[in-house]
Amino acid sequence: MRKIIIDTDTGSDDAVAILMAMFSEEIEVCAITTVSGNCHLEQATKNCLQTLEIANTYYPPVYKGSHKPLFRDLFTAKGVHGEDGMGDQSLIHPTIKHHDGHAVDKILELIKKYPYEIEIITLGPLTNIAKAILLDKDTMSQVKQIYSMGTSGLGPGNCTPVSEFNVYVDAESYKVLLESGIPMTIIGFDICLGDSALQRKEIDLLMESENKTAHFAIQCNQRLYQYNLENTGQEFIDLPDPIAMGVLLWPEIVEKELKTHAKVMTNQDETYGQVIFYGDKRLVLANQYQSLDKNVSLVTKINHALFKTKLINILKNSQKNST
Ligand code: RIB
Ligand code: CA
Numbered sequence: 001m002r003k004i005i006i007d008t009d010t011g012s013d014d015a016v017a018i019l020m021a022m023f024s025e026e027i028e029v030c031a032i033t034t035v036s037g038n039c040h041l042e043q044a045t046k047n048c049l050q051t052l053e054i055a056n057t058y059y060p061p062v063y064k065g066s067h068k069p070l071f072r073d074l075f076t077a078k079g080v081h082g083e084d085g086m087g088d089q090s091l092i093h094p095t096i097k098h099h100d101g102h103a104v105d106k107i108l109e110l111i112k113k114y115p116y117e118i119e120i121i122t123l124g125p126l127t128n129i130a131k132a133i134l135l136d137k138d139t140m141s142q143v144k145q146i147y148s149m150g151t152s153g154l155g156p157g158n159c160t161p162v163s164e165f166n167v168y169v170d171a172e173s174y175k176v177l178l179e180s181g182i183p184m185t186i187i188g189f190d191i192c193l194g195d196s197a198l199q200r201k202e203i204d205l206l207m208e209s210e211n212k213t214a215h216f217a218i219q220c221n222q223r224l225y226q227y228n229l230e231n232t233g234q235e236f237i238d239l240p241d242p243i244a245m246g247v248l249l250w251p252e253i254v255e256k257e258l259k260t261h262a263k264v265m266t267n268q269d270e271t272y273g274q275v276i277f278y279g280d281k282r283l284v285l286a287n288q289y290q291s292l293d294k295n296v297s298l299v300t301k302i303n304h305a306l307f308k309t310k311l312i313n314i315l316k317n318s319q320k321n322s323t
Pocket of ligand 2: 008010011013037124
């Protein structure tokens, strides 16, 4: 049984990714750790607890982590996911509580308990992971794999022209991870748009289903839907974190990957949070970059139809007695 830790800034797309994990019998979620990003740590933690109650399958411990980035002030995405990070639909009233203990300590504890078995999926800024590496690099070197929803991949940024939100919030933490040597699979924002996003007909399909979990997955993304409509004129819900979870759960959806060297910009100017990938053979200087260590595997293409079929199935067929 695969053992995973989910590190999340539980906004509305994170919530769908958590639901996917909680209904997947091929993995065991050993813990969920929360971090400030889409919303502040306290809200992200409440959102996570509520999502576990909606799933109502089993209840991994939820540990609170970093309330702000390593060095910078916190920058959130309330305009995108809502004040509460979950669409401002009055959905968040958890009755369960988080567990005592700091996320960073608990991540290290689990890796010591299960050396070379733990896979970590990061759905928010990397502050907790970076702190764990800085605190105990040897233990973190025993992480089996990190799947990271982050960077803009080979496309434009969604936060600035060159940087994606999870990296932009805390690029210094991303740098710590990229330089750690931990095996890393990156799912960039570029593969989360277009046909990979839920379109109007798929949104309606889930809302018309009998399943409360499916309704919750759409309702909590209402602000994201409105944000997209206001900014693009198109009706869709992009799901970056569920795609990252899909890559972890269903590797068969991955059609192309690029083993490459990645470097993140942390200078405090227009390029802050930009992640440069050096593996593109079309580059005039590509040969010069061949000697750089290939520290990441970047997913550059997924089978979006297969991803959405699996996602919709798991949401529509999740247990009927979910709250
Ligand atoms: O850029 C998209 C990422 O930023 C997603 O993880 C979303 O939840 C936000 O955290
Ligand atoms: Ca997220």
